[in-house]
Every structure is written in structure tokens, then in C-alpha cells.
Amino acid sequence: MAEAAETARKSIGARRNPQSADAILEAAEAVLVEAGYAGFSIEAVARRARAGKPTIYRWWPSKAALLLEVYQRGKRVEVPDTGKLDDDLVGFLKNLFFHWRETSSGSVFRSLIAEAQSDESAALALAGYAAGRRSHTGEIIERARARGEIAAGIDAALVADLVASYAWRHLLTNQLDEDEATLRRMVGYLLRGIEAR
Amino acid sequence: MAEAAETARKSIGARRNPQSADAILEAAEAVLVEAGYAGFSIEAVARRARAGKPTIYRWWPSKAALLLEVYQRGKRVEVPDTGKLDDDLVGFLKNLFFHWRETSSGSVFRSLIAEAQSDESAALALAGYAAGRRSHTGEIIERARARGEIAAGIDAALVADLVASYAWRHLLTNQLDEDEATLRRMVGYLLRGIEAR
Amino acid sequence: MAEAAETARKSIGARRNPQSADAILEAAEAVLVEAGYAGFSIEAVARRARAGKPTIYRWWPSKAALLLEVYQRGKRVEVPDTGKLDDDLVGFLKNLFFHWRETSSGSVFRSLIAEAQSDESAALALAGYAAGRRSHTGEIIERARARGEIAAGIDAALVADLVASYAWRHLLTNQLDEDEATLRRMVGYLLRGIEAR
Amino acid sequence: MAEAAETARKSIGARRNPQSADAILEAAEAVLVEAGYAGFSIEAVARRARAGKPTIYRWWPSKAALLLEVYQRGKRVEVPDTGKLDDDLVGFLKNLFFHWRETSSGSVFRSLIAEAQSDESAALALAGYAAGRRSHTGEIIERARARGEIAAGIDAALVADLVASYAWRHLLTNQLDEDEATLRRMVGYLLRGIEAR
DNA sequence: TGCTAATCGAGACGGTACGTCTAGTCTTTTT
DNA sequence: AAAAAGACTAGACGTACCGTCTCGATTAGCA
Numbered sequence: 001m002a003e004a005a006e007t008a009r010k011s012i013g014a015r016r017n018p019q020s021a022d023a024i025l026e027a028a029e030a031v032l033v034e035a036g037y038a039g040f041s042i043e044a045v046a047r048r049a050r051a052g053k054p055t056i057y058r059w060w061p062s063k064a065a066l067l068l069e070v071y072q073r074g075k076r077v078e079v080p081d082t083g084k085l086d087d088d089l090v091g092f093l094k095n096l097f098f099h100w101r102e103t104s105s106g107s108v109f110r111s112l113i114a115e116a117q118s119d120e121s122a123a124l125a126l127a128g129y130a131a132g133r134r135s136h137t138g139e140i141i142e143r144a145r146a147r148g149e150i151a152a153g154i155d156a157a158l159v160a161d162l163v164a165s166y167a168w169r170h171l172l173t174n175q176l177d178e179d180e181a182t183l184r185r186m187v188g189y190l191l192r193g194i195e196a197r
Numbered sequence: 198m199a200e201a202a203e204t205a206r207k208s209i210g211a212r213r214n215p216q217s218a219d220a221i222l223e224a225a226e227a228v229l230v231e232a233g234y235a236g237f238s239i240e241a242v243a244r245r246a247r248a249g250k251p252t253i254y255r256w257w258p259s260k261a262a263l264l265l266e267v268y269q270r271g272k273r274v275e276v277p278d279t280g281k282l283d284d285d286l287v288g289f290l291k292n293l294f295f296h297w298r299e300t301s302s303g304s305v306f307r308s309l310i311a312e313a314q315s316d317e318s319a320a321l322a323l324a325g326y327a328a329g330r331r332s333h334t335g336e337i338i339e340r341a342r343a344r345g346e347i348a349a350g351i352d353a354a355l356v357a358d359l360v361a362s363y364a365w366r367h368l369l370t371n372q373l374d375e376d377e378a379t380l381r382r383m384v385g386y387l388l389r390g391i392e393a394r
Numbered sequence: 395m396a397e398a399a400e401t402a403r404k405s406i407g408a409r410r411n412p413q414s415a416d417a418i419l420e421a422a423e424a425v426l427v428e429a430g431y432a433g434f435s436i437e438a439v440a441r442r443a444r445a446g447k448p449t450i451y452r453w454w455p456s457k458a459a460l461l462l463e464v465y466q467r468g469k470r471v472e473v474p475d476t477g478k479l480d481d482d483l484v485g486f487l488k489n490l491f492f493h494w495r496e497t498s499s500g501s502v503f504r505s506l507i508a509e510a511q512s513d514e515s516a517a518l519a520l521a522g523y524a525a526g527r528r529s530h531t532g533e534i535i536e537r538a539r540a541r542g543e544i545a546a547g548i549d550a551a552l553v554a555d556l557v558a559s560y561a562w563r564h565l566l567t568n569q570l571d572e573d574e575a576t577l578r579r580m581v582g583y584l585l586r587g588i589e590a591r
Numbered sequence: 592m593a594e595a596a597e598t599a600r601k602s603i604g605a606r607r608n609p610q611s612a613d614a615i616l617e618a619a620e621a622v623l624v625e626a627g628y629a630g631f632s633i634e635a636v637a638r639r640a641r642a643g644k645p646t647i648y649r650w651w652p653s654k655a656a657l658l659l660e661v662y663q664r665g666k667r668v669e670v671p672d673t674g675k676l677d678d679d680l681v682g683f684l685k686n687l688f689f690h691w692r693e694t695s696s697g698s699v700f701r702s703l704i705a706e707a708q709s710d711e712s713a714a715l716a717l718a719g720y721a722a723g724r725r726s727h728t729g730e731i732i733e734r735a736r737a738r739g740e741i742a743a744g745i746d747a748a749l750v751a752d753l754v755a756s757y758a759w760r761h762l763l764t765n766q767l768d769e770d771e772a773t774l775r776r777m778v779g780y781l782l783r784g785i786e787a788r
Numbered sequence: 789t790g791c792t793a794a795t796c797g798a799g800a801c802g803g804t805a806c807g808t809c810t811a812g813t814c815t816t817t818t819t
Numbered sequence: 820a821a822a823a824a825g826a827c828t829a830g831a832c833g834t835a836c837c838g839t840c841t842c843g844a845t846t847a848g849c850a
Contacts, residue, residue, distance in 0.1 A: 012819075017822065038315035043810055052823045057812070085392075113369060114314035117307050118235035127370060151393045158383055159391060165366035166359055172310060173324060186355055193390030194356060195282075196348045210842030211799035240831055249802045254833065407847035408794030432709035437836055446797045451838070479786075507763060508708035511701050512629035521764060545787045552777055553785060559760035560753055566704060567718060580749055587784030588750060589676075590742045604816035605825035634805055643828045648807065 016059065023049040024056055028070050033104045037111040042066075064122025067112045068129065074105040079136070085144035089163060089187045092140060094180060096167055101176040110171055134160045162190065205247065213256065220246040221253055225267050230301045234308040239263075261319025264309045265326065271302040276333070282341035286360060286384045289337060291377060293364055298373040307368055331357045359387065402444065410453065417443040418450055422464050427498045431505040436460075458516030461506045462523065468499040473530070479538035483557060483581045486534060488574060490561055495570040504565055528554045556584065599641065607650065614640040615647055619661050624695045628702040633657075655713030658703045659720060665696040670727070676735035680754060680778045683731060685771060687758055692767040701762055725751045753781065 027049035032040050042063065046053045060066040077099045080091035100106030116122040134157060141156040150156075166186065170176055206216050224246035229237050239260065243250045257263040274296045277288035297303030313319040331354060338353035347353075363383065367373055403413050421443035426434050436457065440447045454460040471493045474485035494500030510516040528551060535550035544550075560580065564570055600610050618640035623631050633654065637644045651657040668690045671682035691697030707713040725748060732747035741747075757777065761767055 012822080020822070036315060041810055042812085050823085052825075053812075054814080054824090055822065058821080110314050114311040117311035117369065118233060123371065130370065149393060150391055154386070154391045155382060158379065159386060161366070162359065162363060162383065162386070165362040168366050168369070169358070169362035172314065172365070173327065174320065182355065185352060186359065189351070189356065189359070189390075190386060191390050191392045193386075193388050194347055194351045195388045196346060205802070208799080208801040208840045208842090210840075211797090212842075214800065217801070238831055239833085243802090247802075249804090250832095251803090251834075251836095252801065255800075402797070405794080405796035405845045405847095407845075408792090409847075410794095411796065414796070430709060435836055436838085440797095444797075446799080447838080448798095448840085449796065452795085504708050508705040511705035511763065512627060517765065524764065543787060544785055548780070548785045549776060552773065553780060555760070556753065556757060556777065556780070559756040562760050562763070563752070563756035566708065566759070567721065568714065576749065579746060580753065583745070583750065583753070583784075584780060585784050585786045587780075587782050588741055588745045589782045590740060599828065602814045602816095602825080602827035604814075605823085606816075608826065611827070632805055633807085637828095641828075643830085644807075645809085645829095646827065649826080 020049070020051055020055055021059065024051050024059075024066075025070055025073060027051075028066050029073075029104050029108065032067075032070070032107045032111060036107065037114055040111060062119060062121050064112065064115045064119050064125050067108055067115060067122070068125050071105060071108040071112060071129075074103060074108065075099070079140060081143065083147070085140070085147075085149050086184070086187055086191060088140045088144070089190075090180065090183050092137070093163070093167060093183050093187075097170070097176045097178065097183075100171055106171060106176065113168070113172065130164070134164060137163060159190070217246075217248055217252055218256065221248050221256075221263075222267055222270055224248075225263050226270075226301050226305065229264075229267070229304045229308060233304065234311055237308060259316055259318050261309065261312045261316050261322055264305055264312060264319070265322045268302060268305040268309060269326075271300060271305065272296075276337060278340065280344070282337070282344075282346050283381070283384055283388060285337045285341070286387075287377065287380050289334070290360070290364060290380050290384075294367070294373045294375065294380075297368055303368060303373065310365070310369065327361070331361060334360060356387070414443075414445055414449055415453065418445050418453075418460075419464055419467060421445075422460050423467075423498050423502065426461075426464070426501045426505060430501065431508055434505060456513060456515050458506065458509045458513050458519055461502055461509060461516070462519045465499060465502045465506060465523075468497060468502065469493075473534060475537065477541070479534070479541075479543045480578070480581055480585060482534045482538070483584075484574065484577050486531070487557070487561060487577050487581075491564070491570045491572065491577075494565055500565060500570065507562070507566065524558070528558060531557060553584070611640070611642055611646055612650065615642050615650075615657075616661055616664055618642075619657050620664075620695050620699065623658075623661070623698045623702060627698065628705055631702060653710060653712050655703065655706045655710050655716050658699055658706060658713070659716050662696060662699040662703060662720075665694060665699065666690075670731060672734065674738070676731070676738075676740050677775070677778055677782060679731045679735070680781075681771065681774050683728070684754070684758060684774050684778075688761070688767045688769065691762055697762060697767065704759070704763065721755070725755060728754060750781070 024045060028040070028045045031044045031048055035044065040063070042053055042056055045051075045066070046056055049056075056066070060069065077092070077095045080088050080095070082088055082091065100109065112122065112126055116126040137160040138156045141150065141154075141159050144150050145154070145156065170178065206214060206220070208214065221242060225237075225242045228241045228245055232241065237260070239250055239253055242248075242263070243253055246253075253263070257266065274289070274293050277285050277292070279285055279288065297306065309319065309323055313323040334357040335353040338347065338351075338356050341347050342351070342353065367375065403411060403417070405411065418439060422434070422439045425438045425442055429438065434457070436447060436450055439445075439460070440450055443450075450460070454463065471486070471489045474482050474489070476482055476485065494503065506516065506520055510520040531554040532550040535544065535548075535553050538544050539548070539550065564572065600608060600614070602608065603610075615636060619631070619636045622635045622639055626635065631654070633644060633647055636642075636657070637647055640647075647657070651660065668683070668686045671679050671686070673679055673682065691700065703713065703717055707717040728751040729747040732741065732745075732750050735741050736745070736747065761769065
């Protein structure tokens with residue numbers, strides 16, 4: 001999140017200037033953190049990055065594209081591999097919530113979801129991204145399946161969907177501070193059900 | 198969604214004119230349906246309702262407040278009571294998805310969630326509303342508990358949270374067309390777990 | 395400029411309430427003094443007078459009418475009668491400038507002239523008022539004529555017009571602080587001309 | 592006052608587009624002529640000029656600035672030089688009254704004076720402009736002084752002030768149709784005085 | 789004495805304009 | 820060819836006032 005160089009950037013010839021791209025992405029992140037999605041405008045980003053608006057529009061056709069790239073620049077959430085499905089899922093959610101809470105990622109992803117509600121391209125981008133992540137999350141399930149922890153015929157994608165849904169909703173409603181016990185209980189319900197037996 | 202009377206509405210004294218309120222709410226709904234959240238502006242609502250902007254701002258301090266009231270005007274989703282938790286939950290989700298898909302409610306609620314990402318008051322309003330709905334959904338669980346279908350110590354609110362999360366995510370990602378089988382499978386995971394036993 | 399009574403004024407039957415009229419005129423004057431013509435709105439007057447807007451519109455059909463009455467409530471400018479035309483005119487202008495400078499009259503009259511540039515009725519009202527005042531000012535000239543100070547065939551109205559013009563322009567350009575010497579010189583030009591003889 | 596080209600104006604790079612400036616000034620003049628000062632709003636000008644409001648505000652910080660430039664675009668009034676002060680002054684007033692009466696200049700200047708009564712910046716602009724014009728008018732007097740027509744010690748600026756005052760007042764009270772005889776009489780008073788001798 | 793009629797404060801109404809902000813496009817100049 | 824710079828049209832933002840309207844309360848004068 002370092003500031004752009006003092007001297008104004010100039011064109012470096014007939015090709016994309018990576019300094020500008022960086023400055024824009026960093027400015028976008030900073031604007032989002034400082035002013036929130038409400039204050040996130042291309043104008044504001046251009047102002048902060050000392051870039052021209054057309055430079056932004058040339059490389060990112062929409063706010064969504066910019067948001068998506070900012071999000072993807074953020075560090076990945078670690079996916080634990082403890083050998084037990086419970087702990088993997090709880091650990092994953094803990095990491096994810098922490099990541100969303102303590103870095104700019106939460107703001108960025110929230111904004112991306114919000115943007116997707118009014119911008120078709122954002123919706124598509126989000127759908128694509130989510131699909132990728134779901135398969136990613138699905139790995140935890142698949143590993144458990146390989147270990148024989150999962151009943152036959154379980155749809156890993158559907159389980160991943162449920163877990164992701166829970167995470168999304170807590171992100172969107174500012175409830176990223178759930179304690180581990182609650183996460184563990186939730187995972188328990190999912191693994192062992194809630195029915196009396 | 199009937200059009201307002203031809204004659205211009207006037208003041209009816211030093212108190213709110215319900216005709217104007219109705220016209221504004223209907224216009225808000227119509228704008229949202231026709232132009233989506235992207236085209237949902239106070240100006241557009243005022244234009245369509247043949248109302249002055251100050252009349253809108255007088256009674257609804259923010260877009261969020263207007264959205265919330267539009268959503269609450271929508272008919273309630275029926276909460277089934279079949280005597281079996283599976284069927285209740287599947288039926289509830291089916292009804293909810295149908296309601297969101299086939300009426301304006303889906304657009305409205307999506308917009309409300311999006312708005313809550315940039316507007317503090319919308320976030321509060323949404324939190325309040327969601328709390329109310331969650332306890333509502335929790336009733337299904339509580340009824341099941343009363344029938345002895347639920348294991349001891351299950352947190353009904355947490356289960357309701359999971360179900361609502363699933364619904365929200367499908368709303369936000371334009372996936373309200375899940376077939377009953379998928380819903381049933383999902384509910385099955387929740388009730389009986391996914392672990393091998 | 396005493397404040398209205400604490401208790402709210404009510405109707406006193408099917409006739410004009412002089413208390414309200416007074417309160418409105420005083421409020422109009424106060425608003426004009428404190429906020430200038432730019433801040434002079436019927437709303438502001440109604441607010442300050444604790445009066446309903448229709449009460450104002452009922453009795454004064456336009457801002458101009460209100461301004462005119464406020465101006466006419468102001469104390470008259472003394473027209474001196476020293477027996478010498480020079481001193482009468484200089485004294486009159488001194489009194490007028492002082493009156494405009496030190497009371498609210500200046501603001502009010504300026505506003506009236508400004509209003510007359512966009513409001514036909516204000517223009518008419520102003521024309522009528524100015525005619526009355528001109529004949530008034532003309533008296534100074536006529537008295538001088540009676541004393542034989544004036545050459546034969548002089549058009550008193552035209553002279554009054556010139557004097558009033560000078561006063562207006564100084565009012566409109568915030569130059570009401572001319573010293574007596576300048577006024578005396580100006581009057582001297584008018585009385586004895588500027589040609590070399 | 593030709594209409595703007597059919598095709599929408601675009602930016603011509605990072606500098607002011609003179610086509611837009613022209614269109615705005617012409618529109619301002621047209622609005623003033625057609626709707627008067629009462630109907631003269633930035634919105635109306637922008638609408639008529641097919642310009643964005645920010646484009647207007649970017650170059651003219653206030654209505655006053657716009658009015659002033661519109662006025663200055665108007666053709667200059669010819670200042671006659673007949674060799675006789677009487678004729679010069681009468682001719683100048685005749686030209687000025689004609690100019691104000693028959694072109695849009697009258698409306699514009701009236702509006703400017705009105706605006707100056709509520710807008711500080713307009714007052715300043717007007718003061719600056721008037722100073723320039725007064726020295727301009729003073730030239731007539733100075734020429735006469737050079738010819739020896741004027742008595743010693745006469746303050747040319749003060750005379751110019753008187754003449755301008757007369758013109759202003761007639762503009763502001765819709766009395767621009769004075770016949771030449773009246774003007775000549777007025778100038779006569781100023782040159783030769785009104786006292787009996 | 790009870791009724792009528794006009795007045796009062798109050799404030800909502802549909803509108804228009806304000807001055808600012810952003811969107812997304814455009815062109816010029818510089819590298 | 821791509822960069823910055825910033826102007827361009829367009830239109831939404833939330834607020835202030837406009838002039839009109841309807842209300843409920845008030846009170847004088849007429850019946």
C-alpha cells in the first residue's frame with residue numbers, strides 16, 4: 001500500500017506502464033479502505049493514483065474488473081490440512097474471517113458482491129471467481145472423502161456452497177467476529193446433522 | 198401496481214398524503230423491476246411517481262429506507278407446516294425462491310443488501326429486518342424440536358442462519374432456479390450430516 | 395422592532411390580525427438586514443414571524459409588495475428648508491444617504507429595485523412610488539423657483555430625476571459614504587453648470 | 592445568435608472548447624431575452640446550450656460572471672466626437688439608450704445590476720466594469736476640457752458619474768425612450784446650470 | 789346562542805433550481 | 820501506441836424555496 005512515486009509517471013512508450021497499473025490498484029484498495037464502497041469511484045481512484053481516467057478505463061472496463069483484480073492481489077487464505085474434516089473446515093473459516101476482517105479483502109469482496117447486483121459484468125466475474133473458489137473449498141471435502149470421512153454420494157460442491165454461503169452472509173452483515181465455538185458448532189451440524197437419532 | 202389517478206395529487210393539509218406515499222412506493226418498485234438497482238435513483242422514482250423529490254426525502258431519509266418499505270409491502274412468504282422438518286424447510290425454501298424469482302421482491306431484497314454495503318443506515322435496517330426473519334425461520338426448527346425431531350442442544354438460530362445464508366447467496370448470484378431435489382439434498386445434509394457412519 | 399409575543403398568534407375572527415401583519419413586516423425587515431436580499435425569501439420571513447406562508451401570500455401577493463410596505467413603514471427622510479437651494483439639496487442628499495446607510499431602508503430599497511428587474515408588479519409599484527417621491531423632491535426645486543433662484547423654464551421634474559438618479563446609483567453601488575464636499579460639488583455643477591463662461 | 596451545430600460537442604482535449612463557450616454565452620443571452628432575468632437560471636442556460644452544468648460552473652463561477660461576459664460580448668456603444676460637449680453627451684446618451692433598448696444589452700445590464708444587489712462577486716465585477724466605463728465616459732469631458740469648454744477645477748469623474756446615474760436609472764425603470772429634446776435639456780442643465788443669473 | 793365565514797399557524801404537496809459529484813468519452817501533447 | 824491531463828455531455832445527488840392546498844382551531848358577527 002506504498003504511495004506512488006513522487007514524480008509524475010509518464011508514458012513509457014507504446015505499452016502498458018506497470019507502475020501505473022500498480023498505482024491504480026493500490027489507490028483503488030486505499031480508497032476502498034478509507035472511504036468504503038460508497039466513496040469508491042473511478043474518479044476517486046484516478047485522483048489518488050494520479051492517473052487519468054481513460055488509463056483506468058483502458059485496462060479495467062468496469063469498476064467490477066478493478067475490484068476483482070484488487071481482490072485477487074490480496075494474499076490467499078490458507079487452507080489448512082489437519083487430516084480431520086472438522087478442523088479443516090473450522091480452520092478455513094477462521095482464516096477466512098480473519099483475512100476479511102483484518103485486511104482490505106473484506107471491503108473489497110463486499111464491494112464486489114454489491115457491484116454484482118447492479119452490474120452484469122461484475123455478476124459474471126463474480127460467478128467465475130466463485131466457481132473457482134468453490135472447487136478450491138471443495139478440495140477440503142474431497143480430501144476428507146479420500147480419507148473415507150464422507151458418506152457415499154455426497155455432493156462436495158453443494159457442501160462447499162453451504163459453507164461459502166455462511167461466510168458470505170457473515171461478511172455482508174458485518175458479522176465476521178464469530179468465535180471458534182460457534183463455527184465449530186455450525187460445522188458439527190453440517191457433518192453430523194441436527195436430527196435426533 | 199395500478200397507475201395513479203390522472204389528476205395531480207395535492208397536499209391534504211399538514212399531514213402525510215397516503216396517495217403520494219403509495220404512488221412513490223409503487224413507482225419505486227416499478228423502477229426497480231424495469232431498470233434494476235443500477236437505474237434505481239430517487240430522481241427516477243420521483244419522475245415516475247409524479248412526486249417532488251423533497252416529498253420522498255421527507256418520508257424516506259435514504260434509498261435504503263425506501264427499499265425496505267417496498268420490500269415489506271411485498272406479500273409474505275408462506276411458511277409451511279407439514280409436520281416433518283425436511284418438508285417444512287424444503288417447502289419454505291421453494292416458496293422463498295419462487296417469491297423472489299417471480300415477484301419484484303427478489304430485485305428489491307438484492308438491492309437492499311447491495312445498498313447495505315455502502316450505506317450504514319441500510320445495514321442497520323437490514324440487520325433489524327434479518328433478525329426478525331431469522332426468528333421467524335427459527336420457528337420451523339422450534340416446531341421440529343417440539344415434535345422431538347431435533348437432537349438436544351441444537352441452536353435453532355444457528356440453523357436458521359445457515360438456511361438463510363444459503364438463500365441469500367443464491368439470490369445474490371442469480372441462482373434461484375434450483376430444483377427441489379437439490380434443495381432436498383441440502384436440507385438432508387443439514388439434518389443428517391455428511392459424515393460416514 | 396420588538397419581538398412578537400411569546401404566545402402563538404391565533405385568528406381573531408374573520409378579519410386580518412394586525413399583530414400578524416406587524417410581525418411579518420418586522421420579520422421581513424429583520425431578514426433583509428441580517429441576510430440581505432439574497433437570503434430574503436418568503437419562507438424565511440414566515441419562519442421568523444412564526445406565520446404561515448399563506449398568511450403572507452394572502453396580504454402581499456409578491457415579494458415586491460412586501461418589500462414596498464416594509465420600505466414605506468420606515469421613517470421619512472427629512473426634507474430641509476434652509477431658504478437656499480444649494481443647502482436644501484445637499485442637506486436632502488445627506489439625510490437620504492444617512493437614512494439609507496444607517497437604517498434598514500437602504501437594504502430594503504435596493505432589494506426593491508432589484509426585485510423590479512425581474513418582477514413586473516414590483517416595477518409598477520416602484521414606478522408609482524418613485525413618481526410620488528420625485529414630486530416630493532421637486533418641492534425643493536419649486537420652493538427655490540418661488541424664491542426666484544431658478545431660471546425660467548426649468549423642468550423641476552427633470553432636475554429631481556437627476557438628483558434621484560445620483561442617489562440611486564450610489565445606493566446600488568454601495569457608495570453611500572460620499573462626504574459633504576462631494577455632494578456640494580455635484581449640486582454646484584447642477585446649479586451653476588460646468589461650462590467655462 | 593446562430594444555433595449550435597447539430598452534432599453534440601465533445602471535448603477537444605484538455606483545454607477549453609471555444610464552441611462550448613460560445614454556445615453557452617449565446618444561450619445565456621437568448622434565455623435572458625426570452626425569459627428575462629426571472630427566468631435566467633444556470634439550468635436553463637445549460638439546457639439551451641446543450642451543455643453540462645459543470646461546464647458552465649467551470650468557466651463562470653457565478654451568474655454574475657456569465658452575465659458580465661455576455662454584456663461585454665455586446666457591441667460597444669459609439670462615443671461621438673463632434674467637437675461640442677453638448678452634442679457629444681447627448682449623442683452618447685442617445686446611442687446608449689438605443690443600444691440598451693434595441694439589443695439584448697439592456698436586459699443583460701439590468702440583470703447584472705440586479706444580481707449585484709444579492710451577490711457580492713457581482714457587485715465587485717460591476718464596480719470594476721463601471722470604473723472602466725466611467726473613465727471611458729470621462730473622456731468626453733476631458734476632450735471638452737482640452738478644448739477649453741470646461742471651467743477650471745471641474746471633476747470629470749463626478750460629471751461622468753452624474754451622466755451614468757441618469758442612464759442607469761432610466762434603464763432600471765424602463766424609461767429608455769426619452770426623446771432627444773429631454774436629453775438635450777438635461778445636458779443643458781448640467782453644462783449651464785439651472786440657477787437664475 | 790348557535791352558525792357561518794374568514795383568518796390563523798402549520799406543514800405537506802408538485803416543482804424548479806441550486807452547486808457538486810461521478811460516469812464514461814474524447815482529444816491533445818508527451819514519451 | 821500508450822500515458823497524463825483534463826474538458827466534454829449527461830444526469831443524480833440532497834437541499835432550499837416557490838406558490839398552492841388542506842387541515843383543525845379560533846373568533847367575530849349574523850341569524
